[in-house]
Amino acid sequence: MDAREIIEKHNQYLFPNVSNYYQEPLVPLKANGMIVTGADGKNYLDFFGGILTVSVGHCHPRVTARVIEQQKTLVHLSTLYPMETQVRLAERLAHIAPFSQAKSFFTSSGTEADETAVLLAKVRTGRRELIALRHSYGGRGAVALNMMGQAPWRLVDSEIPGIKHAHAPYCYRCDFHLKYPDCGLACARDVETLIQTETRGLIAGMIAEPVMGVGGFIVPPKEYFEIVSGIVNQYGGLFIADEVQTAWGRTGKWWGVQNFPNFTPDILTSAKGMANGQPIGLTMAKADVADAMRGLLSLATFGGNPVSTTAALATLEVIEEEHLVQNVQAMGARLRDGLEQLQGDFPVRIGDVRGLGLMQAVEIVKDARSKEPDAPATVRVMEAAKKRQLLIGKGGLYGNTLRIAPPMIVNVGQVDDALKVLADSFAEAFA
Ligand SMILES: Cc1ncc(COP(=O)(O)O)c(C=O)c1O
Structure with a gap:
C-alpha cells in the first residue's frame, strides 16, 4: 500500500x-x-x-533481540501459571521502587494500570471517594475518563460519583492568581478544603501525575507532593502517583516522584516507556497495601505477558547500562537552555517554558501579557517542524503547548539540530 x-x-x-x-x-x-x-x-x-514510549530508541537492537527470542520460546499462557519473566521483572522493580517491599501487578496499558490502582485504593481503604487533578489525563476506562481533568478527552458525562477534582499546580495559569513561592502552595492546601467540603471526609485516596503529561508537562512546585500526600494520608487515603509518562528516567531521576522531597506514594502506576513500545502496564504498591488485593479480584489475561515483561527487563537493562538517566539530565538541561533562549528570541509568543529532564514544554500564546492561548500558531509550529523533518508533540487543555520529549538516547548534535529547527519553525509560524 x-x-x-x-x-x-x-x-x-x-x-x-x-x-x-x-x-x-x-x-x-x-x-x-x-x-x-x-x-x-x-x-x-x-x-x-x-508519545514518550520509545524510551531507549526505536528498535533498540538489544530489546529487539530479546523480544524475538522470547517470541520463539513462550508467548502466552496467562497469569494462571507462574512465569519466570514476570517474577524477574517484579523482583527487579522491587529493588528499584521508590518504596520498600514493593509488589507489582501487570496489565497492558496505562489506563488499566490507573484503574487497577484506584481499585486497590478502594479495596484497601473500604472507601470510594477519590481526588484527581484538573488538567490531568488518566486514560480511557470508565474510572479513568471520570478522573480526567480535561473536557475534550471526556466524551461522556460524569458517570461515577465520588471523584472530585482539585486545582492543578499549574503555576503559569494559577487558579488563585498567586505567584510561587509567595502563594504558600494554595493549590496544595486547598485539597484539605476539598476533602472537608466535597467529600464525606473519608477518601480512598488521591491520584496525580508527578509532571502532568497530556496537560502540557505541568511541573508542580517541589513542596507540592509533600503537602498534598500529607493531607491525603491524614484523612486516611492512599496516594497514587501516576507515572505512566514520568518513570524510567524520563525526568532525570528513575522515578518522577523522586524530584519531590519528603514524598513517597503508596501506589505507583506506569506504562509507556517501560518496555520501549511493547504493551505493558504496571501497578506497584507497598506490600501492606498490595496484600489487600486477594481472591479472584481483577485478573488481567495479558498481565505479565512473557514478551512484554522480557521487553521491560531488556529496556531497564539498557537504561542502566547506557547510563541513560545521566544522559537525560545532561540533554534535558541543554534542551531547556536552548528553549529558554528561544523564549528570549520570541518573548511575545512563547509564554512559558517548563518541564523536567527530557520532558520539556513550550506554551504558545497570542501575547505574553494576556497569556491568551494560541492553538492555531501551535499547529503551525508543528507543521513547520515536520517540514524540516522534526517530530514533536502537542498537548494542554487549550491545545497550545508543544511537548518535546525525545527518546532518552538523544545526543548533543541531535538536541542542537532540533533547537535550530524549532527556531526556524517559530520564525515561520509567528511571521
Ligand atoms: C499520565 C497518564 N496516565 C494514563 C494514561 C493512559 O495510558 P494508555 O494510553 O496506555 O492507556 C496516559 C496516556 O497518555 C497518561 O499520560
Missing part, C-alpha cells in the same frame, strides 16, 4: 477518534534509534518517541 491508500483506509475503517497529527499525516515505514523513515522517503528526527 502506498501512503495515500493507507491514509484513505485509516479514515474509512478506523473509528474517527483515532486521529492523526498533521494536515498530511506522516505514514511511518520504519524507525531506528532517533530516526523515523516516512513513506515519503524522508528521515525524521523523532522528538516525541511515540
Whole structure:
C-alpha cells in the first residue's frame, strides 16, 4: 500500500477518534534509534518517541533481540501459571521502587494500570471517594475518563460519583492568581478544603501525575507532593502517583516522584516507556497495601505477558547500562537552555517554558501579557517542524503547548539540530 491508500483506509475503517497529527499525516515505514523513515522517503528526527514510549530508541537492537527470542520460546499462557519473566521483572522493580517491599501487578496499558490502582485504593481503604487533578489525563476506562481533568478527552458525562477534582499546580495559569513561592502552595492546601467540603471526609485516596503529561508537562512546585500526600494520608487515603509518562528516567531521576522531597506514594502506576513500545502496564504498591488485593479480584489475561515483561527487563537493562538517566539530565538541561533562549528570541509568543529532564514544554500564546492561548500558531509550529523533518508533540487543555520529549538516547548534535529547527519553525509560524 502506498501512503495515500493507507491514509484513505485509516479514515474509512478506523473509528474517527483515532486521529492523526498533521494536515498530511506522516505514514511511518520504519524507525531506528532517533530516526523515523516516512513513506515519503524522508528521515525524521523523532522528538516525541511515540508519545514518550520509545524510551531507549526505536528498535533498540538489544530489546529487539530479546523480544524475538522470547517470541520463539513462550508467548502466552496467562497469569494462571507462574512465569519466570514476570517474577524477574517484579523482583527487579522491587529493588528499584521508590518504596520498600514493593509488589507489582501487570496489565497492558496505562489506563488499566490507573484503574487497577484506584481499585486497590478502594479495596484497601473500604472507601470510594477519590481526588484527581484538573488538567490531568488518566486514560480511557470508565474510572479513568471520570478522573480526567480535561473536557475534550471526556466524551461522556460524569458517570461515577465520588471523584472530585482539585486545582492543578499549574503555576503559569494559577487558579488563585498567586505567584510561587509567595502563594504558600494554595493549590496544595486547598485539597484539605476539598476533602472537608466535597467529600464525606473519608477518601480512598488521591491520584496525580508527578509532571502532568497530556496537560502540557505541568511541573508542580517541589513542596507540592509533600503537602498534598500529607493531607491525603491524614484523612486516611492512599496516594497514587501516576507515572505512566514520568518513570524510567524520563525526568532525570528513575522515578518522577523522586524530584519531590519528603514524598513517597503508596501506589505507583506506569506504562509507556517501560518496555520501549511493547504493551505493558504496571501497578506497584507497598506490600501492606498490595496484600489487600486477594481472591479472584481483577485478573488481567495479558498481565505479565512473557514478551512484554522480557521487553521491560531488556529496556531497564539498557537504561542502566547506557547510563541513560545521566544522559537525560545532561540533554534535558541543554534542551531547556536552548528553549529558554528561544523564549528570549520570541518573548511575545512563547509564554512559558517548563518541564523536567527530557520532558520539556513550550506554551504558545497570542501575547505574553494576556497569556491568551494560541492553538492555531501551535499547529503551525508543528507543521513547520515536520517540514524540516522534526517530530514533536502537542498537548494542554487549550491545545497550545508543544511537548518535546525525545527518546532518552538523544545526543548533543541531535538536541542542537532540533533547537535550530524549532527556531526556524517559530520564525515561520509567528511571521
Ligand atoms: C499520565 C497518564 N496516565 C494514563 C494514561 C493512559 O495510558 P494508555 O494510553 O496506555 O492507556 C496516559 C496516556 O497518555 C497518561 O499520560
